[in-house]
Amino acid sequence: MTARLAIYGGPAVRTRDWPTWPQPAPGAEAALREVLRSGRWSISGPYQGADSADRRFARRFADYHRIAHCVPAASGTASLMMALEACGIGAGDEVVTPALSWVASASTIAGVNAIPVFADIDPDTLCMSVASAEGSITPATRAIVVVHLYSALADLRGLTALAERYGIALIEDCSQAHGAAYEGRKVGTFGRVGAFSMHHTKVLTSGEGGAAITADPELARRLQYLRADGRRYLDLAPARGQPELLECNELMGNNRALSEFQSALLIEQLTQLDAQNAVRRRNAAWLDARLRQIGFAPQQTAAGTSERTYFGYAVALPEALADIDPAVFAQAVGAELGLPVRPIYAPLHRNVLYAPSTRRRFHIDPAHLDRLDPRRFRLPEAERAARRTVVFHHSALLGEESDMADIAEAFARVHANADALRTRPGDAHSRAAGRPDGSAQAAATPAVSARA
Numbered sequence: 001m002t003a004r005l006a007i008y009g010g011p012a013v014r015t016r017d018w019p020t021w022p023q024p025a026p027g028a029e030a031a032l033r034e035v036l037r038s039g040r041w042s043i044s045g046p047y048q049g050a051d052s053a054d055r056r057f058a059r060r061f062a063d064y065h066r067i068a069h070c071v072p073a074a075s076g077t078a079s080l081m082m083a084l085e086a087c088g089i090g091a092g093d094e095v096v097t098p099a100l101s102w103v104a105s106a107s108t109i110a111g112v113n114a115i116p117v118f119a120d121i122d123p124d125t126l127c128m129s130v131a132s133a134e135g136s137i138t139p140a141t142r143a144i145v146v147v148h149l150y151s152a153l154a155d156l157r158g159l160t161a162l163a164e165r166y167g168i169a170l171i172e173d174c175s176q177a178h179g180a181a182y183e184g185r186k187v188g189t190f191g192r193v194g195a196f197s198m199h200h201t202k203v204l205t206s207g208e209g210g211a212a213i214t215a216d217p218e219l220a221r222r223l224q225y226l227r228a229d230g231r232r233y234l235d236l237a238p239a240r241g242q243p244e245l246l247e248c249n250e251l252m253g254n255n256r257a258l259s260e261f262q263s264a265l266l267i268e269q270l271t272q273l274d275a276q277n278a279v280r281r282r283n284a285a286w287l288d289a290r291l292r293q294i295g296f297a298p299q300q301t302a303a304g305t306s307e308r309t310y311f312g313y314a315v316a317l318p319e320a321l322a323d324i325d326p327a328v329f330a331q332a333v334g335a336e337l338g339l340p341v342r343p344i345y346a347p348l349h350r351n352v353l354y355a356p357s358t359r360r361r362f363h364i365d366p367a368h369l370d371r372l373d374p375r376r377f378r379l380p381e382a383e384r385a386a387r388r389t390v391v392f393h394h395s396a397l398l399g400e401e402s403d404m405a406d407i408a409e410a411f412a413r414v415h416a417n418a419d420a421l422r423t424r425p426g427d428a429h430s431r432a433a434g435r436p437d438g439s440a441q442a443a444a445t446p447a448v449s450a451r452a
């Protein structure tokens with residue numbers, strides 16, 4: 001049963017290319033050209049007699065979610081900070097968020113001068129555990145930011161009930177779940193605000209971009225102010241050539257506006273989202289079945305999920321491979337496939353990217369820095385998951401069943417030859433990089449490659 005693994009110079013399972021990402025929608029070029037010649041490249045540029053692309057995208061994205069309001073923004077980070085501040089979160093407030101996520105989940109909370117409090121995860125879904133979230137609530141808690149991670153939805157029934165019981169805001173970070181639905185309703189509509197990223201890697205993208213959606217008109221106004229330096233759209237369109245934004249003094253903002261190019265692009269990209277989500281869902285289901293047969297444990301989603309979507313395909317290694325560094329296993333599978341495979345995010349209390357003390361702005365006083373210190377948290381489930389779970393980007397799920405067969409074969413081959421990963425002392429890929437505490441895992445996964 002032994003073969004030389006590709007990571008050690010053996011022949012790879014696959015050398016064919018993978019689907020590329022991003023994939024421009026059919027109308028993308030024309031839409032970009034139209035903005036180019038429109039005389040308005042920003043929402044704060046002069047009104048040209050027609051709705052801005054920002055407004056048109058906001059309408060489409062709100063309608064897509066069957067919700068009243070959408071405020072597009074420059075990034076997911078911007079959208080999350082707007083969501084927090086629109087809900088009145090600020091200095092000294094505690095915000096409960098999951099230990100496993102992209103660093104922005106924590107940095108945005110710290111960024112509004114609040115304190116991220118990390119809740120542990122459910123080991124099957126990798127999303128926030130309701131019990132741990134409840135245990136993290138203190139009198140200072142003002143909000144929960146839930147993240148729908150990789151391909152899972154969090155337990156929204158449990159979390160909405162929890163937020164209600166404690167009278168705190170629920171904000172949904174849907175940056176990895178565009179188009180997913182829970183009990184028949186799109187995610188992003190369960191929280192007071194739903195925040196999205198349209199970064200290059202995400203399933204809906206304009207390179208950089210974001211959006212916040214809400215049912216509450218008052219929150220929508222606040223989101224607008226926070227997004228455009230305290231300005232919002234006029235109630236009635238102005239004369240051509242005039243600014244369309246009204247200057248108010250209700251709430252100071254920052255410029256976090258999405259450019260007209262990005263909004264125009266998103267209108268087109270949104271038309272392919274459902275079809276692409278369906279392809280990924282079908283391929284992932286096929287792969288789930290194969291990988292389960294050989295002992296792997298693909299990520300599960302919360303009961304109640306009605307439309308699953310895939311930003312990443314995450315899978316836990318079998319117990320028999322518990323002694324193998326997931327970074328090494330991921331590299332070995334990646335080498336078989338010519339596809340980046342990597343460990344899941346390092347938990348945020350040990351994540352090299354989450355280092356608030358490196359920023360002067362957080363040195364408000366020693367007590368604030370102590371509260372921000374991520375090392376004060378104990379998060380055993382997140383650590384356990386990080387020690388045994390690998391992930392690859394959703395673009396690999398956009399192909400055909402034969403592509404899924406290649407992926408399954410690569411996992412099977414590396415599994416069958418796992419001894420080779422154990423017995424290469426001195427090799428760059430050996431367990432010398434291994435990490436009882438997950439810390440070296442972060443180091444083995446450079447920031448540039450850690451996004452998906």
Ligand SMILES: *Cc1c(COP(=O)(O)O)cnc(C)c1O
Binds near residue numbers: 076078102147198
């Ligand atoms: C990508 C992402 C963000 C940040 O979005 P940006 O557009 O990169 O600012 C926040 N949260 C999660 C869960 C993400 O995946």
